[in-house]
Amino acid sequence: MLxxxxAQLGAFTFFASALPHDVCGSNGLPLTPNSIKILGRFQILKTIxxxxxxxxxxxxxxxxxxxxVVAEHYESSLEDFQKQGKSVSPEKVLQIAYEVLEGLDFLNKDGLVHRALGPHNVLLDCKGNVKLAKFGLYHMTDHGADVxxxxxxxxxxxxxxIAQGWSHPSDPSHREPPRRSGPKVDVWSLGVLLFELCAGRRLLQSFDTSERLKFILSLGCVDDIVTVVAEEHGCLEVIKELPENVLSLLRKCLTFLPSGRPTPADLLKDPVxxxxxxxxxxxxxxxGLxxxxxxxxxLELPDDISKLCQDxxxxxxxxxxxxxVYxxxxxxxxxxEKELTNKGIIQSKPPVCTLPNFILEDGESFGRGRDRSFLLDDTTVTLSLxxxxxxxxxxxxxxxxxxxEDEQSSLPHSNSSNELPAAVTLPLIIRERDTEYQLLRIVLFDRILQAYPYKKNLVWKEARVDIPPLLRGLAWATLLGIEGDIQAKYDSIDKDTPIPTDRQIEVDIPRCHQYDELLSSPQGHVKFRRVLKAWVVSHPDLVYWQGLDSLCAPFLYLNFNNEALAYACMSAFIPKYLYNFFLKDNSHVIQEYLTVFSQLIGFHDPELSNHLNEIGFIPDLYAIPWFLTMFTHVFPLHKIFHLWDTLLLGNxxxxxxxxxxxxxxxxxxLLANGFNECILLFSDLPEIDIERCVRESINLFCWTPKSATYRQHAQPVKNMTEPNGFGKAPSYTTTDYQDSPKTDLSREPLKLSELKAEVSPRISAEDLIDLCELTAATHFKTPTKKPRSGxxxxxxxxxxxxxxFNRGHISGSISVPYHTAFGxxxxxxxGPATATLQSFxxxxxxxxxxxxxxxSVFAANLVRLNYPRVxxxxxxxxxxxxxxLLTVPSPQI
Structure with a gap:
């Protein structure tokens, strides 16, 4: 992005064609509004x-x-030359022509045509160089079909x-859409603009629109169009005095038949x-990154290094x-809208003036006529900064x-010499709307991302504070460790050959986050289809399960114009958090996952666990969509963004x-209701405070021994290459248990039946040793050191x-014999032992x-008595x- x-920021507005409300598409769903279609097509223009x-x-x-539409804007344009009423020097004409052709040729290489060239759309920057504006109007409106x-x-x-005429595609008398214009139409428009610059006056302005069109079509029987046009406008002498190379350029541009007219690419190579x-x-x-x-x-350093020092x-x-800046x-x-209203571009009308007209049986019509405000007013309003x-x-x-540099600050949330403002302590939703705070975060993240992967650790460090929404897509990609030429890999995947999964993908896409304007657009559906199909084709050992589309949605939304990055992020995310979830037979993976989840409910909230188990409301009834889609099926995108900002830092x-x-x-x-009420509650999940959810999740995560979540179907990791997500120093809560090398003290795998029979999770001996040495829970951002007392x-x-127990036990443990513990x-x-137990x-x-x-039975009894963290x-x-490590009590003297 430049x-x-x-430059300035400019905005202009127009209306898309309205569709009838009582018409549905071939799939039985309401037709997509034309404004949504335009919005989807517009996105690719941002990458040009x-x-x-x-x-x-x-x-x-x-x-x-x-x-x-908001775009780069300049106040000066070719229209300024016309207002002066003076001809432009031949040298300047050639410069303008060459620069316009450069822009048109670049558009043509991307398959685009301007089709709206005019003097007010050829802008000039402060150095007098050409900047073409509104070049995307023809593309975003589907070549005029949606307006x-x-x-x-x-x-x-x-x-x-002009010969083709214009008829709106929705007109029943127009059965076929108009033929799309090619690059040569812009060459004719450029020829007219150059002619006006040479003549120092506007052409055809004394004619009405119909006369203009007739005159242009009549040029088909003229040998020398430039001479005829000059005679018609009384500027033949001025045109004759032009250098031969400029006249040659005008004649080539104003060639009547398209077959004889050059393209912008041809003209750029012309000797003129x-x-x-x-x-x-x-x-x-x-x-790209x-x-x-x-x-x-x-990158090059200037000859004079002092130029880098700015006042x-x-x-x-x-x-x-x-x-x-925008x-x-x-x-x-x-x-x-306020800016356009202040300039008179948007004018509010009383509701009675907006009523549609209606026609009686005798053909007499009543109501308002065609509102000209629904036509194009291409006035661009400059946005004040x-x-x-x-x-x-x-x-x-x-x-x-x-x-x-890390040494620049000892703060865990800042890497620059300037500390973050007090806004860092405010809720996330407020921070994301704070202008000064977002400026600091955007500048910092932009600098760090440019240094990726060299500064990958700094990305992790700053992401623990928050991620600026503007750069969330790139930040997520770096947290997932994306590197290399992702575009080449994505292009090498066959996304066109039909496969059996196509039908299911086609059914799922129109139901996936369609409240979002971008994802509900036809372009969004096309990109959805390509990314999902690329994943299915490139993972032949896995299959498409419903929910994969929901997983894809956040990545596609954030990388709408970069399908390759959306695919790469999705491909890195699934093995990390959903390893083997998309096997053809994933029942054993899902069941193990839900069983571990059930044990963790009992570990953190035994009262709630006891109640849910008593009424038979097990995780199988509500949690599968949660974990299969990593909550994207149950939360809207804006909540998923905040949730995944933290999720990607964890294991x-x-x-x-x-x-x-x-x-x-x-x-x-949940505690106040029975089975049926709980089912109804989860069928329409109530509003969840995501910031509170994230905060409590971190607390739960830091209280959970890492081996308590051990799953034998989790992704095996050979080495740890990622920084710790939840603290500066390693702790028992920061990494996956599978990330640690296996020893004799590691946790052993269990059969699924044995795992389900236990209410409380197991932890490894090495975890117990670490826990006994820790005396304070690890904080999310800054782990506390071991206190001296407590x-x-x-x-x-x-x-x-x-x-x-007396033959050997762990130092600091208490003896509560199994047979004497419970009544x-x-x-x-x-007793003394149970009293000590209750104190803990x-x-x-x-x-x-x-x-x-x-x-297992002893632990289950404690959970039944609402003892947490067992x-x-x-x-x-x-x-x-x-x-x-086992100790024997000293003998009494």
Missing amino acids: SLKD THPRLCQYVDISRGKHERLI DFPIGYPSYLAPEV FQEVSIHYTPFRKPV FSSSLRCAH DKEDYLAERAIDE YLWCLAGGDL SQLKTRLTDVAGEAYYPLL SSFPFCIGVAILQQLRDR KPKVIAVDIRSSED PEGELVP RGRVIVVISHAMTRA CILDGGINKLRATG
């Missing part, structure tokens, strides 16, 4: 970057099919376009531009990308150039904690007999025995005998 520099083209920034959809006005201006339209072209260097498209090419190959009056905002403008209170600049007055210039066990956090938000309603966060409960009613028998209620309780069955030592006391 920087703002001396060239020095001769105005950068498209955004499109906004309003009421009654209104669309507002009620023709694309182009009668005085500048090519003869073949031999002297002009030497002053221009070919445009190189910037290299994920590519095999060297991103910094084009205090520098407009730092102008150096930022134009899409960043995003900040919106945060600072910018309102597109004064309010934004006022908001950013207090932001120091150094903030636009943050340093990335594959973090979704368990999210699920428990959701249940705890619904805790009171109760430990874990208690080991040895349920063997007193004799066995006939299942209550704890009072709320801490991690590890049940140790030599028989796993007894340990777990079992996997392998029992025998796992610890070879460690030398």
